[in-house]
Amino acid sequence: MVFPDSQGGAEAHRTVGRQIGHGTAQTIAHESGRPWLAGSWAPEDLVVSSAGPVRVAAFGSSPVARSRLDALAASVRGLSDLDRLARALPGNTHLIASVHGQVRFQGTVTGTRCVYTARLGGVPVAADRADVLAGLTGAEPDEALVAASVTYGMLFAPLSERGWWRGVHQVPSDSCLLMPGDGAAARAVRWWEPPEPELTLEQGAPAVRERLREAVAGRRPQRGRLSADLSGGMDSTSLCFLAAEHDPGLLTFCWTGGSAINDDPLYAAEAARRLPDAEHLTVPDTDAPPVFAPPYWAIDTEAPRAATRGMNAIRYGARHLVAHGATRHLAGHGADELFTGGASYLHTLVRRSPVTAWRQLRAHQALNSWPLLPSLAGLLRGGDLAGWWRQCADDIARSAPPPRTPSLGWGERIPATPWATGDAVAATRAVFHDVADQVEPLAPDRGQHEALSALRSAGPVLRLVCRDYAAEGLPLELPYLDDRVVEAVLAILPHERYSPWRYKPVLAAAMRGLVPEVILGRTTKGDCEEPVDRSLQDHVPDLLELFADSELARRGLIDVRRLRTTLITPPRSGDVWSAQLEATIGAELWLREIAARSTAEPVLAGSAARDGARDGARDGKETP
DSSP, X not given: OBOOSSHHHHHHHHHHHHHHOOTTOEEEEOXXXXXXXXXXXXXXXXXXXXXXXXXXXXXXXXXXXXXHHXXXXXXXXXXXXXXXXXXXXXXXXXXXXXXXXEEEEEOOTTSSSOOEEEEETTEEEXXXXXXXXHHHHTOOBOHHHHHHHHHHSSOOTTGGGSOSBTTOEEOOTTEEEEEOTTSOXXXXXXXXXXXXXXXXXXXXXHHHHHHHHHHHHTTOOSSSEEEEEOOSSHHHHHXXXXXXXXXXXXXXXXXXXXXXXXXXXXXXXXXXXXXXXXXXXXXXXXXSOOTTOSOBOOSOXXXXXXXXXXXXXXXXXXXXXXXXXXXXXXOOTTHHHHHOOOSTTHHXXXXXXXXXXXXXXXXXXXXXXXXHHHHHHHHHOOOOHHHHHHHHHHTTTSOOOOTTSOOOSSSOOOOOOTTBOHHHHHXXXXXXXXXXXXXXXXXXXXXXHHHHHHHHHHHHHHHHHHHHHHHTTOOEEOGGGOHHHHHHHHTBOXXXXXXXXXSSHHHHHHHBTTBOHHHHTOOOOOOOHHHHHHHHHHTHHHHHHHGGGOHHHHTTOBOHHHHXXXXXXXXXXXXXXXXXXXXXXXXXXXXXXXXXXXXXXXXXXXXXXXXXXXXXXXTTSOOO
């Protein structure tokens, strides 16, 4: 938690102590002696530089060395000087500063580290956990946002950056929170702008390589072993080869299995052969709890999980790695959002280089079977972002566009879930109109906006995945979402980083000479959907039991009968409705955990719950 340098801030700190107890919480003071930071953290996760009235703290993964932070902080005279300092910080960190009685607090530009603020006894306070502030202030869940999650599934930026608790506000990822010391209200100020995408692939790839190399090198644990996913795909395999540069004894982890056409294990085996000094753990996916299997439970009340189908398998894998000595784990999550994109960049490109835009449009047509005339119409059609959100609101209860409709707008329009009630749809429509009244593009270039929207939508989801790993004692690191890595990639021209003729051309160019060409030139992608679909059908009875006494139904947000019908006779558009189901499960479990904690009782749901399934899940097994 972060407190302003005021008498009110000191009193808020005392209130926190009375409500939740200081316990083992640590406190760091402003120059005035009043409390500035309070909480619980590992010593290596917080670095503080103090020079008179200027105090700067970096909190999180790969924090900067104390000597380096001292050097950066030496030139800070006011809060605006922190912009330059923030752009020099590596890793994935919160930046907190106390400068002449004023406080600045910011997270990461992708939302993997967030800042929340609320008023406690009339005093602005902030934290990196929304549920902590909600507990202190007595905040209730934002039911309209829950309705949107149930109706639509994954929430896109800027809706992904709206707080899940009424009265607890999330600071946008490109902004910092300023807390004056005179008792005035805290306010969010935008400080970060994406780089202008001006570099060619050849010009920008070396910087991407160096920023990734720096990001991975900074993840070396001070004790224990570094582990990393080795799926056989370009994303995780690249991280393994980068990690092996400084840690040849890396511990790699690979699931085997998937569908009959899944060739990930073949490429993972080849990559493992090229890493002879590493220890390779290969685990059959049949050893882990199946996806969508009980027990269903939430580890905390931070926010609803949007990715829930494999939560027990994630925890099983984390425990397996911990048993082999891992103390920090690398994963390639976020690379898809960073290195791949749609065709919306063509809107900007056609006005700058129409011949290039036409050639790339034809390639997208061939890849996606888009008809020519609708593709041209989509490319030439105007319309602003606010209008797109209003259209989504107005069309939310209508069926999805035909599969071959060109995707050249501001985003994909997704139909409402079959199980959302009329009240949930109406609440979602109101939320979307509220967004439309305030939204602005994240960048002038349409392709740059699409990239930032994808990153800032995925960041909060992956932040909660990190919490699932942390609950098992294994910090999860996502180097692709480090601010400096993101900036290096966004500096490259969108039509070169999203070329329709090559797969992830930026990552391939950056890793050439380090990662085997057999990986960089791969033209297939592993397929695991067949076992996922089969497991979903196997566990329909468990899911029906989960929703038999539903918190969402109690609030009038889902129709359990329609949910039952959908589960028993699922629609053909499996990817969309399955992801929406995951979001609904996450919302249900979140509300149950909130209700359980309000009565100080543990919560479990599903057929295994009655038989001590939480212990069974920790053992990696289902309880009979």
